[in-house]
Amino acid sequence: MDDAQGTSKVGERVYEIDFGADGRAALKLDCNRGGTSYTVVPASEPGAGSVTFGPAALTRAMCPPGSLDTKIARDLQYVRGYRVAGDTLSLSLMADGGIYVWKRVP
Secondary structure, eight states: OOTTTOOOOOTTOOEEEEEOTTSEEEEEETTEEEEEEEEEEEOSSTTEEEEEEOOOEEOOOOOOTTOOHHHHHHHGGGEEEEEEETTEEEEEEGGGOOEEEEEOOO
């Protein structure tokens, strides 16, 4: 969340996370697919709370240079909070390590 880090844009690459009702999340991170467990604890404020992810298991395809697949998979273990606003999900990393912003796909 430090401005010195800047913003990483995904461009034409596809990164998706699909939360299942069973506590499992399916991942599509650029050219790799996988999954992880998750636990959500809603806060008293609607659309916000804490969330934790287990280790992500991914395929090991070699994505083109610039892919964020392994970084996102690794960082999911450090996510601690979430906020939903409209079609946007923000996942914040512990110790102000950053925020991943996801847009809902129709």
